[in-house]
Amino acid sequence: MLTGELMETGNTKKLKVGFEYREYAGFTEELNSNEWVQTETIETGKGNFELKADMKPGGKTYQFRAFAQHPKLRVYGDVVSFSF
Numbered sequence: 001m002l003t004g005e006l007m008e009t010g011n012t013k014k015l016k017v018g019f020e021y022r023e024y025a026g027f028t029e030e031l032n033s034n035e036w037v038q039t040e041t042i043e044t045g046k047g048n049f050e051l052k053a054d055m056k057p058g059g060k061t062y063q064f065r066a067f068a069q070h071p072k073l074r075v076y077g078d079v080v081s082f083s084f
Helices: none
Strands: 002-006 015-023 042-044 047-051 061-069 074-076 080-083
Touching: 002 015, 002 061, 015 047, 042 047
Parallel strands: none
Antiparallel strands: 002 047, 015 042, 015 061, 061 074, 061 080
16 A cells, blocks of 8 residues: 655646656666556545555565646656665
8 A cells, every 4th residue: 555645736726646656677777677566546636645555565576656637747756766
């Protein structure tokens, strides 16, 4: 389960939010690494949200980032890495 926080909604009350994730290939390899996989999205206002991601355990390192989809653009959060 991935958790994020929508801090601002701009000129709308709710936005679609979700996550993108991928297996981390290494610092240099990241330039040509796997494509980001998108989770389902939900529509929410300001506050915390959670979504499931289909990542397989087994000593792999993954990167993920949250996003908010405004009608005019998509805004991404910081990229975070973890292993499990």
